[in-house]
Amino acid sequence: MSDLLQQLEALQAEAIQALAQADSSEASEAWYREYLSRQGKMTAVLRGLGQLSKEERPAVGQAANTVKVALETALQERQAMIKQIEIERALSAEGIDVTLPGRPQAVGKLHPTTTTMREIVEIFGQMGFQVYDAREVETDATNFGLLNFLPGHPARDMQDTFFTTTPDVILRTHTSPGQIHAMREYGPEPIRVILPGKCYRNEDVTARSEMMFYQVEGLAVGRNITFSDLKGVLLNFANMMYGEGRKIRFRKSYFPFTEPSVEVDVDCIICGGKGCRICKHSGWLEILGAGMVHPVVLQNGGYDPAEFSGFAFGMGIERQTMLKRSVDDIRYFYDNDVRFLDRVA
Numbered sequence: 144m145s146d147l148l149q150q151l152e153a154l155q156a157e158a159i160q161a162l163a164q165a166d167s168s169e170a171s172e173a174w175y176r177e178y179l180s181r182q183g184k185m186t187a188v189l190r191g192l193g194q195l196s197k198e199e200r201p202a203v204g205q206a207a208n209t210v211k212v213a214l215e216t217a218l219q220e221r222q223a224m225i226k227q228i229e230i231e232r233a234l235s236a237e238g239i240d241v242t243l244p245g246r247p248q249a250v251g252k253l254h255p256t257t258t259t260m261r262e263i264v265e266i267f268g269q270m271g272f273q274v275y276d277a278r279e280v281e282t283d284a285t286n287f288g289l290l291n292f293l294p295g296h297p298a299r300d301m302q303d304t305f306f307t308t309t310p311d312v313i314l315r316t317h318t319s320p321g322q323i324h325a326m327r328e329y330g331p332e333p334i335r336v337i338l339p340g341k342c343y344r345n346e347d348v349t350a351r352s353e354m355m356f357y358q359v360e361g362l363a364v365g366r367n368i369t370f371s372d373l374k375g376v377l378l379n380f381a382n383m384m385y386g387e388g389r390k391i392r393f394r395k396s397y398f399p400f401t402e403p404s405v406e407v408d409v410d411c412i413i414c415g416g417k418g419c420r421i422c423k424h425s426g427w428l429e430i431l432g433a434g435m436v437h438p439v440v441l442q443n444g445g446y447d448p449a450e451f452s453g454f455a456f457g458m459g460i461e462r463q464t465m466l467k468r469s470v471d472d473i474r475y476f477y478d479n480d481v482r483f484l485d486r487v488a
Contacts (some may be wrong), residue, residue, distance in 0.1 A: 147188070147191050147192075147195070147203050148203060148206055150188050150191075151188060151203075151206055151207055151210050152210075154178075154184055154185065154188055154210065155210045155213065155214065158174075158178045158184075158185075158214050158217075159214075159217060161174055161177070161178070162174055162214075162217055162218065162221050163221075165221060165225070166225065166228075167225060167229070168222070168225055168226070168229065170225075171218065171221060171222050171225055174218070175218060178214060179211070179214060179215065179218070185207075185210070185211060185214070188207070189207055192204060192207070252484070252485065254476075254484065255464050255468065255476065255484065255487045256357055256460055256461060256464060256476055258464075259460050259461075259463050259464040259467070260339050260357060260359065260460050262384070263337075263339070263359050263380075263384070263458075263460065263463065264337065264339060264359075266380055266383045266384060267337045267361065267380070269383075270335075270376060270379065270380075271335050272335045272336060272337045272361065272363075273335065273336050273337070274336070274337055274338075274339065275321060275324075275325045275336040275337070275338050276338075276340070277315075277318065277320065277321030277324055277325070277338050277340060278315070278320075278324075279314060279315055279340060279341055279342075279343075280307070280312060280313070280314060280315070281312075281313060281314075281315040281320045282311050282312060282313070283311040283312075283313060284311070285320040285323050285324070286304075286313055286315050286316060286317075286319075286320045289320075289323045289440070289443040289444075290319055290320065290322070290323070290399060290400040290440055290443075291399040291400050291437050291439045291440055292399050292400075293399075303316075303344050303345040303346055304316055304344070304345060305343050305344070305345050314343035315342055315343065316342060316343065316344050317342050317358060317360070317457065318338045318339070318340055318342060318358040318359065318360035318457060319360055319400055319455070319457060321336075321338035321340075321360055321362075322338075322360065322362050322400070322436075322440065322444065322455060323440075323443060323444050325338070325362060325444075326362075326364060326441075326444025326445055326446060327444055327445050330364075330444060330445040330446055331445060331446055331447070331451070333363075333364060333365030333366065333451075334362065334363070334364050334365075335362070335363045336361075336362050336363075337359055337360065337361045337362075338359065338360040338361075338362070339357065339358070339359045339360075339460070340357065340358065341355060341356070341357055342355070342356055342357070342358050343355055344356075348474060349473075349474075352473065353461070353473050353474065353476075353477065355477075356459060356460075356461055356473070357459065357460035357461060358457055358458065358459055358460065359457070359458055359460060360455065360456070360457045361376075361454075361455060361456045361457070362436070362453065362454075362455045363376070363453050363454055363455075364436065364441070364444075364446060364451055364452070364453035365451065365452070365453065366450065366451060366452070367452070368451075368452045368453050368454060369452070370403070370435060370454070372454060373433060373434075373435070373454035373456070374391075374393070376454075376456075377391060377407055377431070377433060377456065378391050381409045381430070384463065384467070385409055385412045385466075385467065386412065389409050389410060389412070390409070390410040390416070391407055391408065391409050391410075392407070392408050392427065393405040393406070393407055394406045394407075394408065396432060396434075398432060398434055399437070400434075400436070400437050400440045400455065401433070401434025401435055401436060401437055401440075401454075401455055402434060402435060402437045402438075403434055403435060404432070404433070404434035405432070405433055405434055406429055406431075406432050407429070407430055407431050407432070407433055407456070408427040408428060408429050408430065409427070409428055409430050410426060410427060410428075411425075411426055411427060411428050412428070412466065412467070413469065414426070421466075421469060428466050430458060430462070430463065430466065431456050431457060431458035431459075432456065432457055432458075433454065433455065433456035433457070434454065434455065434456075435452065435453070435454050435455075436452070436453040436454060436455050441453065461473050461476055464476070464487070468487045470487060
């Protein structure tokens with residue numbers, strides 16, 4: 144028993160002395176293999192436990208465990224010291240030039256919807272339109288009734304509505320209710336406003352539709368405003384938004400709050416009107432709906448239809464972004480996929 148204990152004491156002293164000489168991570172690993180690994184000296188000494196009697200084994204085993212723990216603790220402390228020394232050596236060898244510029248940090252980008260909205264606002268701002276912030280929560284009257292959507296009107300079914308727990312209070316289905324607010328606030332003076340913002344419809348989310356989306360409404364009211372004025376404004380918008388030389392066409396349509404009403408197309412910006420997959424080989428891309436403000440809507444807004452006239456238009460901001468950046472699925476805008484947002488921003 145005494146011989147084995149003496150071997151353990153001698154091994155501990157030898158190992159501690161050898162560890163003090165280790166001055167690198169490689170040297171500490173070599174020390175571990177020599178003393179504490181399965182083929183190390185500590186294991187070789189412990190094999191002698193099998194030759195001891197049952198009475199001797201507990202005391203010697205406890206002593207062996209104490210030596211092993213002491214060596215493992217000493218190794219951890221030495222490795223921490225060696226790591227710090229190696230870091231200091233590396234820094235000293237490399238040196239630090241404090242005059243060098245810092246590493247550039249990646250910065251975020253505007254969401255493509257925000258970028259398109261700002262571009263549209265800037266274009267119409269150059270034509271004298273002011274931004275009017277309208278509310279997102281409306282009454283049934285301002286969202287439908289005052290815009291000539293009579294109760295039971297079939298057009299109401301085209302805009303599946305989100306209702307609230309308060310009777311007749313809804314989330315707006317389009318930005319057109321802002322027309323009523325703007326006319327009543329600024330009338331009977333002539334006005335030119337655009338109304339960007341969110342809209343909500345209780346629809347299934349597909350590649351072409353979302354339950355929350357952005358629109359921009361435009362409204363101009365004054366004396367002697369004609370359909371030609373509407374055409375000039377929209378042609379100018381198409382050229383500034385999609386590039387010089389654009390052509391537009393009007394197709395007959397129906398909206399309760401305008402008369403006459405039209406859908407407006409621009410010649411395909413991808414193929415130049417020759418026909419491609421994006422325009423479905425028609426040569427045209429639909430960009431917005433428009434028309435002359437209905438006399439009933441003018442009257443509800445506080446204007447005398449006999450003295451004033453006006454035009455209105457509305458467009459989906461995601462729609463403009465999809466056309467301009469060749470995006471074929473509206474759901475990409477709200478999936479929060481950074482790769483997509485980075486590509487189209």
